[in-house]
Amino acid sequence: MRFSKMFIPTMREVPSEAEAISHKLMLRAGYVRQLAAGLYIFLPLGWRVLNRINKILKEEMEAIGAQEISMPILHPAEIWQKTGRWYEIKDEMFRLKDRTDRDMCLGMTHEEIMTWLASKEIRSYRQLPQIWYQIQTKLRDEARPKSGVLRTREFIMKDSYSFDTDEDGLEKNYKSHAYAYHKIFKRCGLKFYQVESDPGMMGGATAHEFMAPSPAGEDEIILCDKCGYTANVEVAHSVSPAIKDLKWNYEEVYTPQKKTVKEVSEFLSIEPAYFIKSLLFMAAEGPVLVLIRGDQELHEKKLARIIGQFRTALREEVMSTLGVEAGFIGPMGHKLRILADSILREGTYITGANKADYHIKGIKPHVHFEAEWHDLHIAKEGDHCYRCNTLIRAEKVIEIGNIFKLGIKYSVPLNAVFLDRNGQEKPMVMGSYGIGPSRIAAAAVEQNYDKDGIIWPKSIAPFDIEIIPININDNKTLEVMEVLYEGLTKNSMDVLIDDRDERPGIKFKDADLIGIPVHIVIGEKNLKDNQIEIKNRRTKEIRKVSIENAVSEAIAFFQEI
């Protein structure tokens, strides 16, 4: 491909709206353009990258027996109504009506439609298992699209769905997807982790996410380097640092106007970890008191999994429920549901006295209060691994893939059933598995760049090799350029020639920006010695080779990378 014939609008300056590295570089290097918030155009270079990623996806999906199909993006509402998601999902779903006033929506994911298809077509256990996948556009009316191509309202997703006769079959397909995903992300040149995750509204008990470490990531994971425990903070367990049991006697202390843990802790010169924070929430079942240690933070999602949707109690509700103002609440003597973080099972603490301006020192679990014990705190760096007690660390990550065991969540409402060996009707056992190709691309950029631009992993670069003729008006240069281009192309290398009549500086800068892994520089000086240069974009290593050997050397050089 010739640069002069390809639309590669590079920019010297970064558009001011871009913040994330991948966003800046993909704009500057001419890979994408923004149409509106969360809507991106993939330009020729960007589209080539996506296609390379998709090719890897297809190969690895086919390798585990998945079959590619293509489903509509426009869905009738009835199917989504049957599973209930039409009502559960709110503004996130794009909804519309057709000309006959029929409710429709744009697909944010395809569990419903895939299950519908299975319900129509699969009758017998003999037809199972099936794995169907597609690489298809998804539409989600995101509250806040951000970071360029990382979070958009319309994006392409590789989504696959497995249908099995039983849990064992699902387990097998779940595992083979995990295996395929490892291969895919490895082939794409990404650093990544597989972590335990929250199944969320997808339902089912088990889910994992594939996470590419990057400061631009929106998610955070917890890692234990010793035992290998990795989990999304949304579900991560941890053991907060141990504290001594100071065995104070139960006594009231005067703490005028000191309400927050920080204030009382400073006032009494006692570490926050010796305090119990008492928080009142209003759930569907009524008020619930939640206790966590002073140095912990409540994980609202963990709490929501236990008591359902809730909100913070208003000042008046605290007063009417507990008879004390917020800031001096203690867990003693109340008749309501009390949940406490498990760490509070042991020790002696300080807490509100249920009386304005007073705290209680010396409160002990089981003696002065009872509670349901749960993991309610946010795991963070400095905590210990709940499995092996080693110090854990946290990392920012980009979610690039996920796998869910769905079970029969969708097959039951949509009546996707089959007859088993004994002629018994049973719901299919399902799994769903997603990968975002544009997130792979963005994560690859986030993990591979320098001050000059992108450094693509060679498996997903838009081209393998870029040829840079220094002076396009030199006949010898042109001649060598054509010979190399032909030679490399014949050996199935994807080659971009910068045949523009531009100054060398511009070509070098653009080449570095665009980030093709290998550059071949043809200059008049080296030609006099019958040589050309082969350069590694990442390391800047340059190898001079003779023109005769240039093709084979360049290929070898590419393969070494």
Added chain:
RNA sequence: CGGGGCGUAGCGCAGCCUGGCUAGCGCACCUGCCUUGGGAGCAGGGGGUCGGAGGUUCGAAUCCUCUCGCCCCGACCA
């Protein structure tokens, strides 16, 4: 949806507070000359409803009101 910021040429910005001459600068773009190993130089040139609407004023990029868009933080994220 809550908080903050920004909309002036393709990109990056100045001008706005304190209203006033033809709306300016760098890069990019076009023409010519020159130049060719890391975003050259000289000369000439094109491109703007100052996001939009309404208002105040003799006069609005500038002041006021409304509105639209984009970005960032948070909430949300199937």
